[in-house]
């Protein structure tokens with residue numbers, strides 16, 4: 001493929017940067033092979049830097065579309081500060097369609113509303129998060145002091161799932177429950193159900209909370225892309241769509257950091273109608 005050749009031409013490792021060249025975007029503004037962003041996968045940046053770069057990539061690749069963002073993230077209040085930065089960059093196009101569910105999850109109904117008339121979401125972010133704090137001169141991953149001053153797991157939903165994987169490895173997760181006569185959608189159960197196939201891999205990882213954070217992002221991104229292909233199959237005028245996945249590293253007393261882990265362009269209704277912009 002020409003994209004590969006372009007990477008070779010610049011004699012840089014493919015994993016070092018986003019492979020963005022005009023060959024991939026015949027309708028875009030780029031007239032010759034070039035790279036419009038040097039930010040790297042799995043590296044940390046300020047929220048302002050990262051969202052600005054994603055915004056720039058979208059605008060350069062497809063100047064013909066106005067980016068309307070829909071966000072899928074965890075409900076945790078520690079994510080609120082980053083929202084103001086995200087909104088500052090993407091919100092000027094009429095706000096951000098926001099769907100927050102514990103642990104960060106994708107749901108059919110929210111996607112349907114997000115893409116519908118008057119909302120027209122065409123850029124989708126999945127954001128997962130992980131706490132980091134220093135204790136006795138050591139960095140503790142997956143924990144944070146809460147707003148009530150008490151130390152807790154972060155992301156708590158994902159830490160809870162690791163505990164259940166360890167203590168009840170044969171559990172069959174259920175997506176709904178009935179408590180006190182009330183039937184409700186079990187958010188934790190749904191999250192667990194999607195992550196269950198990866199139980200062994202997560203538990204065997206050197207830092208399971210880090211592993212489940214990455215895995216959840218991957219699982220939800222794949223689910224989102226699968227559903228968006230179906231959306232475009234029903235209404236081809238909704239293409240193209242961008243999908244990107246971020247991790248927030250939450251801190252106490254200093255700003256969060258963000259990493260970009262996924263970035264794709266969905267061009268049509270079929271599985272192959274994809275451009276992967278991150279390597």
Ligand SMILES: [Zn+2]
Pocket residue numbers: 074075076102103104129154155156157158
């Ligand atoms: Zn969380």
